[in-house]
Amino acid sequence: MISALWVMVGISLLLGAVLGFSAIKFKVEGNPLVEKIDAVLPQTQCGQCGYPGCKPYAEAIAKGEAGINKCPPGGDEGIHKLADLLGVEYVPFGEGTAPKPKAVAFIDEQTCIGCTLCLQACPVDAIVGAAKQMHTIIAAECTGCELCIAPCPVDCISMLPLGEDISSWKWQYPTIPLVQVAAQ
Amino acid sequence: MRPLFKFHGGVHPPTHKAESTGRPIAQAALPSKLVIPLHQHVGNRAVPVVQVGERVLKGQVIGRPEGRLSSAVHASTSGTVSAIDMQLVAHQSGLPDLCITLIPDGKDEWIAHSGVDYRQTAHTDLRHLLRQAGVVGLGGAVFPSDMKSYSHKHQIRTLVINGAECEPYITCDDMLMRERAGDILRGAEVLRELLYAEEVLIGIEDNKPEAIAAMQQAVLEDKHAHMEVIAVPTLYPGGGAKQLIRVLTGIEVAAGVRSTEMGVQCFNVATAYCVWRAIAFGEPLLSRIVTVTGNVEHAQNFEVLLGTPVDELVAQAGSKPDTERHIMGGPMMGVDLPSGSVGVTKATNCIIEASSRLFPPPPPALPCIRCTRCADVCPAELQPQDLYWFAKARDFGKAQEYHLFDCIECGACAYVCPSHIPLVQYYRFAKSEIWQREREAQAAELARERHEFRLMRIEREKQEKAERLAQKEKAALAAKASAPAPNPEPAIAAAPATADPDDTLQMRIDAAVARAKEQAAAAQPKNTDALTAEQQAEIDAIEARRAKIREMAAHAGADDEPPKSNQG
Numbered sequence: 001m002i003s004a005l006w007v008m009v010g011i012s013l014l015l016g017a018v019l020g021f022s023a024i025k026f027k028v029e030g031n032p033l034v035e036k037i038d039a040v041l042p043q044t045q046c047g048q049c050g051y052p053g054c055k056p057y058a059e060a061i062a063k064g065e066a067g068i069n070k071c072p073p074g075g076d077e078g079i080h081k082l083a084d085l086l087g088v089e090y091v092p093f094g095e096g097t098a099p100k101p102k103a104v105a106f107i108d109e110q111t112c113i114g115c116t117l118c119l120q121a122c123p124v125d126a127i128v129g130a131a132k133q134m135h136t137i138i139a140a141e142c143t144g145c146e147l148c149i150a151p152c153p154v155d156c157i158s159m160l161p162l163g164e165d166i167s168s169w170k171w172q173y174p175t176i177p178l179v180q181v182a183a184q
Numbered sequence: 185m186r187p188l189f190k191f192h193g194g195v196h197p198p199t200h201k202a203e204s205t206g207r208p209i210a211q212a213a214l215p216s217k218l219v220i221p222l223h224q225h226v227g228n229r230a231v232p233v234v235q236v237g238e239r240v241l242k243g244q245v246i247g248r249p250e251g252r253l254s255s256a257v258h259a260s261t262s263g264t265v266s267a268i269d270m271q272l273v274a275h276q277s278g279l280p281d282l283c284i285t286l287i288p289d290g291k292d293e294w295i296a297h298s299g300v301d302y303r304q305t306a307h308t309d310l311r312h313l314l315r316q317a318g319v320v321g322l323g324g325a326v327f328p329s330d331m332k333s334y335s336h337k338h339q340i341r342t343l344v345i346n347g348a349e350c351e352p353y354i355t356c357d358d359m360l361m362r363e364r365a366g367d368i369l370r371g372a373e374v375l376r377e378l379l380y381a382e383e384v385l386i387g388i389e390d391n392k393p394e395a396i397a398a399m400q401q402a403v404l405e406d407k408h409a410h411m412e413v414i415a416v417p418t419l420y421p422g423g424g425a426k427q428l429i430r431v432l433t434g435i436e437v438a439a440g441v442r443s444t445e446m447g448v449q450c451f452n453v454a455t456a457y458c459v460w461r462a463i464a465f466g467e468p469l470l471s472r473i474v475t476v477t478g479n480v481e482h483a484q485n486f487e488v489l490l491g492t493p494v495d496e497l498v499a500q501a502g503s504k505p506d507t508e509r510h511i512m513g514g515p516m517m518g519v520d521l522p523s524g525s526v527g528v529t530k531a532t533n534c535i536i537e538a539s540s541r542l543f544p545p546p547p548p549a550l551p552c553i554r555c556t557r558c559a560d561v562c563p564a565e566l567q568p569q570d571l572y573w574f575a576k577a578r579d580f581g582k583a584q585e586y587h588l589f590d591c592i593e594c595g596a597c598a599y600v601c602p603s604h605i606p607l608v609q610y611y612r613f614a615k616s617e618i619w620q621r622e623r624e625a626q627a628a629e630l631a632r633e634r635h636e637f638r639l640m641r642i643e644r645e646k647q648e649k650a651e652r653l654a655q656k657e658k659a660a661l662a663a664k665a666s667a668p669a670p671n672p673e674p675a676i677a678a679a680p681a682t683a684d685p686d687d688t689l690q691m692r693i694d695a696a697v698a699r700a701k702e703q704a705a706a707a708q709p710k711n712t713d714a715l716t717a718e719q720q721a722e723i724d725a726i727e728a729r730r731a732k733i734r735e736m737a738a739h740a741g742a743d744d745e746p747p748k749s750n751q752g
């Protein structure tokens with residue numbers, strides 16, 4: 001009886017030690033939930049959610065401080081993804097927050113005075129230029145957040161909607177046959 | 185007799201090949217203009233190297249390959265470049281792409297060109313020649329051939345030359361084999377050399393006895409060793425690379441594995457032909473054989489200059505007036521062309537003129553009854569009914585789990601489906617949706633990295649600035665201790681003197697703001713009570729500088745708040 005007790009105590013101590021050790025050894029840096037939420041967010045870094053970037057918004061969601069329907073660039077699908085991830089109900093966008101078509105910023109290089117203000121506003125360093133030099137946007141890296149538009153003193157930045165081209169073109173969901181079924 | 189193997193499934197659609205094999209390959213008439221897309225191959229679009237208004241010669245490079253995976257584009261005849269702009273192209277999207285429009289001058293004047301002896305030429309040079317000649321896979325995949333003809337010794341055992349041509353209506357490879365078997369085999373020999381392959385197996389479906397005979401004859405005549413022409417059973421899609429490899433060698437190329445890893449490489453017969461023309465004669469890929477069939481007076485194969493508008497081509501076969509659309513490719517895998525004005529490309533193996541009489545619209549789709557007939561015929565051994573279900577429900581993760589990307593879009597499943605469900609359309613939809621998501625995920629990842637880097641950079645700059653400032657103040661204090669000046673604020677005098685020109689603006693702003701605060705709080709009233717002329721002058725100078733700095737600070741905007749750390 002006593003020996004059985006000792007064995008059990010020994011096992012529990014051993015397992016406890018293993019668990020404690022692995023908790024330290026395999027400690028996950030940061031909050032994994034924040035990372036997961038951040039991975040779903042579109043990384044436009046526009047601040048339209050009311051937070052200074054996607055990561056802070058992810059942290060706010062993780063803490064339960066923010067709703068899941070605050071990110072217009074993520075679109076309806078983004079809300080669905082967040083709802084799935086967090087196991088909560090889908091919530092549609094509120095009044096006044098609606099996703100816009102994708103766009104990239106464009107600097108009218110004739111008008112640009114080289115003030116560097118847009119450069120400081122861009123969250124992803126997608127603008128190249130230097131003081132008193134013409135600035136330009138690396139279209140491939142622009143997220144379309146529109147943060148560079150307001151600071152420009154000469155209003156030379158505009159958003160160009162990203163049209164579809166052959167490489168980004170998608171096959172449509174086959175709808176015609178379904179319509180025919182309905183007609184029968 | 186070589187033992188042949190079977191692949192899973194397959195169907196027997198009516199072949200409709202006899203219509204277009206009755207006449208020899210005809211040279212298509214020189215069109216009024218050529219619309220040559222710069223993106224006719226897998227990989228990066230070629231970059232135009234000619235100007236509008238420039239006269240170009242036949243065979244001249246007009247688009248240079250860009251990047252590793254790309255191919256050159258050439259002027260198909262001599263003439264004048266009339267435009268380099270976005271034009272409708274032979275693509276199912278109906279979207280325009282960059283094209284060079286060429287007005288032929290009718291002289292068909294060649295640029296100087298000559299071939300090489302492939303036995304005397306280094307493999308890298310041969311591959312470079314293929315790339316510069318714009319040779320790509322002509323079976324429909326248009327993958328640059330130079331990228332496919334790279335191999336180490338003993339890596340590739342078998343080179344499969346694909347002459348199966350399983351898709352109904354299409355006969356361009358059949359006619360090419362009948363009429364130009366010798367050059368095909370010589371091209372195959374070059375490819376064998378490049379790949380160090382031991383044997384060449386030429387697979388031809390047994391519904392093409394003339395082609396088989398011609399190829400066998402050519403093997404004997406030219407005494408090609410290691411080459412064998414093999415008749416394979418007619419079964420759609422036996423011309424798929426994986427399927428043909430399976431039938432000829434018994435090797436099952438697993439999902440996600442390249443056939444080269446299993447020791448097999450596969451080229452189309454027309455590609456082998458072009459390889460020979462490019463290497464032995466220096467002729468770039470300027471034309472290809474196109475079957476024009478369907479709703480036409482006399483279906484026939486034409487040798488067509490790349491860029492020839494489809495309208496002008498089909499007119500030569502007598503396209504009937506009730507034609508409603510042009511299908512590029514066959515009835516199983518082909519796509520509708522957006523317009524008759526698009527130019528023939530390297531991928532255009534066949535144009536089927538379609539009318540509702542010939543191709544009645546499919547009956548309405550009914551719900552899937554899970555009869556699994558589709559699974560029985562799927563050559564990729566998939567479960568098409570499940571894939572359909574997932575694609576329809578937009579459950580793309582599940583679709584990928586069920587190996588959506590192994591689907592070769594052969595259409596066998598849709599062909600047998602008793603509910604007439606356009607299955608392939610669902611798979612194409614799901615695939616392009618998944619690609620789109622991957623692109624977006626990549627873009628998001630890039631943005632995340634750049635944003636995080638930016639935050640880190642800003643933090644680092646702040647710290648560096650603070651450190652510099654602290655050092656400077658320490659230096660100033662030391663200076664003050666060693667040589668006490670009459671100046672009540674030595675830091676003021678010291679700062680501009682020691683400031684290095686690069687980091688001045690922000691630091692001066694910071695220092696100025698800090699000093700202003702200090703002065704306002706304590707020292708100012710006392711200092712101004714009894715001023716020497718010297719001090720007064722100094723204060724004036726400082727005031728002026730301050731005013732200037734305030735102005736600059738107002739310009740620099742809210743982004744540059746002075747860091748708190750500069751107080752200490």
Ligand code: SF4
Nearest residue numbers: 044046047049054071
């Ligand atoms: S609203 Fe903008 S900043 Fe906020 S999560 Fe969405 S993309 Fe990121």
Ligand code: SF4
Nearest residue numbers: 122142143145146148
């Ligand atoms: S360039 Fe403008 S719109 Fe584009 S990411 Fe930068 S700030 Fe946003």
Ligand code: SF4
Nearest residue numbers: 552553555556558601
């Ligand atoms: S053949 Fe058509 S009806 Fe039958 S299981 Fe496949 S998709 Fe469903």
Ligand code: SF4
Nearest residue numbers: 562591592594595597
């Ligand atoms: S289209 Fe795809 S799913 Fe259908 S039979 Fe062909 S390979 Fe199989």
